[in-house]
Amino acid sequence: MAQTIQQPMTFYSRWPKPLAVIADWLTTTDHKKIGIMYLVYSLLMAIVGGAMAGMIRTQLAVPDNTFLRPELYNEILTLHGTIMIFFVAMPALAGFGNYLVPILIGARDMAFPRLNAFSFWLLVPSGILMLASLFVEGGAAAAGWTSYTPLASKQYMATPGVDMWIFSLHLAGLSSILGAVNFIVTTLNMRAPGMRMMEMPLFVWAWFVTATLILVAIPVLSGALTMLLTDRLLGTNFFKISEGGDPLLWQHLFWFFGHPEVYIVILPSFGIISHVLAAFAHKRIFGYPGMVIAIAAIGIVGYLVWAHHMFTTGLSTLSLLLFSAFSMVIAIPTGVKVWSWLATVWGGTIRFTTPMKFALGFVALFILGGMGGIFLANVPLDLSLHDTYFVVGHFHYVFAGGTVVALLAATYFWFPKMTGRFLSEKLGTWVFWLFFLGVLLSFMVMHFLGILGMPRRVYTYRPEFTTLNQLVTAGYGLQLIAGLLLLFDILRTLLRKPARPLPPDPWGVNEVQKTLDWVTASPPPPYNFERTPTPDQWRHAPSAEVAR
Amino acid sequence: MSHVSPPSFWPLLAALGAGILFSGIVLYFYGSPLGTWALLIGGVGALGSLIGWATEILTQHVHDPDELQRMLNRGFLFFLISEAAIFAAFFAHYYYQRLLVFESWPPAGAPELETQLPAIATLILLTSGVTARIARSRFVQRGARSAAKTWILVTIALASIFLAMEAYEWGLLKEFDNFTHQTTMAGTYLYIMTGFHALHVLTGIVLWALVYVRLELGHMSPKYHFAFNAAGWYWDFVDLVWVFLFFSIYLI
Numbered sequence: 019m020a021q022t023i024q025q026p027m028t029f030y031s032r033w034p035k036p037l038a039v040i041a042d043w044l045t046t047t048d049h050k051k052i053g054i055m056y057l058v059y060s061l062l063m064a065i066v067g068g069a070m071a072g073m074i075r076t077q078l079a080v081p082d083n084t085f086l087r088p089e090l091y092n093e094i095l096t097l098h099g100t101i102m103i104f105f106v107a108m109p110a111l112a113g114f115g116n117y118l119v120p121i122l123i124g125a126r127d128m129a130f131p132r133l134n135a136f137s138f139w140l141l142v143p144s145g146i147l148m149l150a151s152l153f154v155e156g157g158a159a160a161a162g163w164t165s166y167t168p169l170a171s172k173q174y175m176a177t178p179g180v181d182m183w184i185f186s187l188h189l190a191g192l193s194s195i196l197g198a199v200n201f202i203v204t205t206l207n208m209r210a211p212g213m214r215m216m217e218m219p220l221f222v223w224a225w226f227v228t229a230t231l232i233l234v235a236i237p238v239l240s241g242a243l244t245m246l247l248t249d250r251l252l253g254t255n256f257f258k259i260s261e262g263g264d265p266l267l268w269q270h271l272f273w274f275f276g277h278p279e280v281y282i283v284i285l286p287s288f289g290i291i292s293h294v295l296a297a298f299a300h301k302r303i304f305g306y307p308g309m310v311i312a313i314a315a316i317g318i319v320g321y322l323v324w325a326h327h328m329f330t331t332g333l334s335t336l337s338l339l340l341f342s343a344f345s346m347v348i349a350i351p352t353g354v355k356v357w358s359w360l361a362t363v364w365g366g367t368i369r370f371t372t373p374m375k376f377a378l379g380f381v382a383l384f385i386l387g388g389m390g391g392i393f394l395a396n397v398p399l400d401l402s403l404h405d406t407y408f409v410v411g412h413f414h415y416v417f418a419g420g421t422v423v424a425l426l427a428a429t430y431f432w433f434p435k436m437t438g439r440f441l442s443e444k445l446g447t448w449v450f451w452l453f454f455l456g457v458l459l460s461f462m463v464m465h466f467l468g469i470l471g472m473p474r475r476v477y478t479y480r481p482e483f484t485t486l487n488q489l490v491t492a493g494y495g496l497q498l499i500a501g502l503l504l505l506f507d508i509l510r511t512l513l514r515k516p517a518r519p520l521p522p523d524p525w526g527v528n529e530v531q532k533t534l535d536w537v538t539a540s541p542p543p544p545y546n547f548e549r550t551p552t553p554d555q556w557r558h559a560p561s562a563e564v565a566r
Numbered sequence: 567m568s569h570v571s572p573p574s575f576w577p578l579l580a581a582l583g584a585g586i587l588f589s590g591i592v593l594y595f596y597g598s599p600l601g602t603w604a605l606l607i608g609g610v611g612a613l614g615s616l617i618g619w620a621t622e623i624l625t626q627h628v629h630d631p632d633e634l635q636r637m638l639n640r641g642f643l644f645f646l647i648s649e650a651a652i653f654a655a656f657f658a659h660y661y662y663q664r665l666l667v668f669e670s671w672p673p674a675g676a677p678e679l680e681t682q683l684p685a686i687a688t689l690i691l692l693t694s695g696v697t698a699r700i701a702r703s704r705f706v707q708r709g710a711r712s713a714a715k716t717w718i719l720v721t722i723a724l725a726s727i728f729l730a731m732e733a734y735e736w737g738l739l740k741e742f743d744n745f746t747h748q749t750t751m752a753g754t755y756l757y758i759m760t761g762f763h764a765l766h767v768l769t770g771i772v773l774w775a776l777v778y779v780r781l782e783l784g785h786m787s788p789k790y791h792f793a794f795n796a797a798g799w800y801w802d803f804v805d806l807v808w809v810f811l812f813f814s815i816y817l818i
C-alpha cells in the first residue's frame with residue numbers, strides 16, 4: 019500500500035525524465051527534499067571549507083612557509099571560519115531539522131513549505147557571493163570571521179570582497195530568520211493531535227529554542243553588518259574612531275550575536291545526541307523535563323555572556339565580574355545535560371553502532387571543549403590566553419568535536435531513514451576513530467601551543483613551535499582521511515541499489531524511547547504518514563519506566 | 567492525493583533575484599558598468615517572483631483556512647520580533663555612544679535639530695495609525711468594504727505626506743546646515759536611522775496598496791483577512807519605532 023502511493027508528485031510526468039527530475043528538485047516544497055538539499059549543500063561547502071583548512075595546515079607545516087602569501091592566508095582563514103559556521107554547520111543542522119522536525123511531531127510538512135524552499139535557495143546566491151569574493155581584484159575579506167573594525171573598514175580593507183562578504187551574510191541571515199519563523203510556527207501549530215509540548219522529542223525542543231535564538235541574534239548581526247556596509251559604501255561614521263566613536267562597539271554588537279550563535283549550532287547537536295544515546299542504550303532518555311529546562315536555560319543565559327570575548331579590551335571591573343560569572347553559570351545547565359546523557363547510558367544495553375560511537379565521542383569531546391571554556395571564562399587566565407591558539411583549540415573542540423561529530427552521528431543514524439540503505443558499519447568504525455583521534459590530536463595540541471604563547475591568525479610562527487604544529491597538521495590529515503572515507507561510502511551506498519527495502523525501524527530502536535521517525539516508512543512517503551499518528555505511537559505508558 | 571504542497575519555481579527565482587540585486591549593489595558602488603544592469607535585473611526578478619508567488623498562492627485550494635490564518639498571523643508576529651531586533655541594534659549603538667562615549671551632544675559640527683517639522687510629521691504618522699485601525703475595524707466588524715478602502719487610501723495618503731515631510735526636512739538640513747550622513751556621528755544616526763525607518767514606511771505603503779487591491783478583488787472576508795492583519799501590525803510597528811526615533815534623535 020505504502021509503495022503504490024510513493025510518487026504522487028506527477029507534475030512533471032510529461033517531461034523527459036532527466037529534466038523532470040531536475041525540475042522536481044528545483045521546485046520542490048517537500049520538507050524532506052529541502053532537508054536533503056540543505057545536507058548536500060553543507061557537504062559541498064564542507065569540502066571547500068575543509069580544503070581551506072588543509073591550505074592553512076599546509077602553510078603552517080613549517081615556519082616561514084611560502085605556500086600562501088600572508089594576505090592570501092588571511093583571506094583563506096577568514097573564509098574557512100565563515101564557511102564552516104554559516105555554510106556547513108548551520109545548513110547541516112537546518113537540513114536535519116527540516117527533514118526530521120515535521121516527522122517527529124507527526125506533521126505532513128513545515129508550516130510554510132514555499133518559504134522553506136526560499137530559505138534554502140537563498141543560500142545558493144549567498145554561497146556564490148562568498149566564494150566569488152576570492153576572485154575579485156583586492157581579494158576576499160581578510161579580517162577574520164569576526165571582521166573587527168577598524169580592520170574591516172574601507173580605510174584598511176578597500177577590497178569589494180568585504181562588501182560581498184557582508185551581502186553574503188545578509189542573504190544567509192535572511193535565510194536563517196525565515197527558517198526560524200517556519201520552525202517556530204511548525205512546532206507550535208503542526209503537532210499531531212494530542213501531542214503536548216512536553217511530549218516533543220528533544221531534537222524538536224532543541225530546534226525550537228534554537229529558532230528563537232536565531233530570531234533575535236541574527237538580526238543584530240544584520241544590523242551591525244548594515245552599519246559596516248554604509249560606513250564602507252556611503253561614508254557614514256558608525257565605526258569611525260576619528261569621529262569620536264568607540265572602537266569597541268562593533269565587538270559588542272558582533273558578540274551579542276556571536277555567542278548565541280555558538281548555541282545555535284550546539285543546541286540541535288544536543289538534540290541529536292539525546293536521540294542516539296537513548297536509542298542504542300536501549301533506555302528512555304534520563305530526566306526529560308530537566309533536559310528541556312536546561313536547553314531553555316542555555317538559550318536565555320547565552321544572551322548575557324557576550325563580553326567574555328572582550329575581556330582584554332579594558333572593560334570595567336564590574337563588567338568583567340558579571341560576564342565572567344554568567345559564563346560560568348552556563349556550566350550548570352550544560353552539566354545537567356552531560357549528567358543526563360551519562361545516566362541515560364548507565365546500566366543500558368549498549369550497542370556500539372557507528373552513530374553510538376559518534377554520540378559517545380561527542381560527550382567526551384564536548385566535556386573537553388567545555389573545560390577549556392571554563393578556563394577562558396576566568397578573567398585572569400583569559401588575559402594571557404586571549405588571541406592565542408588556546409582559543410582556537412577550544413572552539414574547534416566545540417565545533418568539530420561537538421557540532422560536526424553530532425552531525426556525523428546524525429548522518430549515520432538517519433541515513434537509512436532518508437535513503438532506505440545503511441552506510442557501512444565497517445568503514446564507519448574507521449571514520450569514527452580517524453575523526454575522533456584527529457580532532458583530539460589537532461585541537462588538544464592547539465591548547466598547548468596557546469599556553470606556550472603562539473598567537474592565532476598569523477601565517478607563520480617561531481621555530482620552537484614546529485613540532486607541535488606538525489602534530490596539528492597530522493591531526494588534520496586523520497580528519498581528512500575520515501572525511502574522504504565517509505564521502506566515498508555515501509557515494510558508493512547511494513549508487514548501489516538496496517537489496518531489499520528497509521523496515522520503518524531499521525535499527526530496531528523504537529521500543530523503549532518511542533519517536534515517530536521510526537514509525538513511518540524508510541524513506542517516508544511524500545506526506546510522511548499514511549494515517550495521522552496517534553498518541554500511543556509516541557506516548558509511553560506510565561508504567562514503562564517501572565516495567566523495565 | 568493528500569495535502570502535499572505543490573511545487574513552485576518562485577522561491578528559487580526570488581532567491582536568485584535577491585542575490586543578483588545584492589551583487590548589483592556591490593558592482594554599482596565599485597563603478598562596474600554591469601552594476602546598473604544587475605540592479606535592474608535583480609530588482610525586477612525578485613519583485614516579479616514575489617508577485618508571481620503571491621498570485622500562485624491565490625489560485626490554490628486551502629485545506630484548513632482557519633488554521634492557515636492562525637499560522638500566518640503567528641509567523642508574521644514572530645518575523646516582527648526579528649525586525650525589532652534589527653532596530654534594537656541601531657538603538658543600542660546610538661545610546662551606547664550618547665550615554666557612554668560622547669561627553670556632549672550633538673558633537674561639534676552638528677546643528678541643533680529643529681523639532682517643529684518632525685513633530686508635525688510625527689502627528690501625521692500617528693494619525694495614519696488611527697486611520698489604519700479604523701479601516702480594519704470597518705471591514706472586520708462591519709464588513710464595510712468600501713469604507714475600509716477609503717480609510718486605507720487616507721492611511722496611504724498620510725504616510726506619503728509623512729515621507730514627503732521627512733525628505734523635505736533632510737533637504738533643509740543639507741542645504742542650510744550642510745548636514746549630511748557623513749557629517750559627524752549625529753548625521754550618520756539621523757540619516758541612516760530615519761532612512762532605514764523610511765524604507766519601512768515605504769514597505770508599509772506597498773502592503774496597504776496590496777490590501778487595497780485584494781479588497782477590490784474580493785479576496786478577503788471579515789473572517790479571513792491575514793493581509794489586513796499583517797499590514798496593520800506592520801504599521802503599528804512602524805509607528806512605534808518612529809516614536810522611539812523621534813524621541814531619541816530629535817527630542818533628547
Ligand SMILES: [Cu+2]
Nearest residue numbers: 277324326327
Ligand atoms: Cu562566547
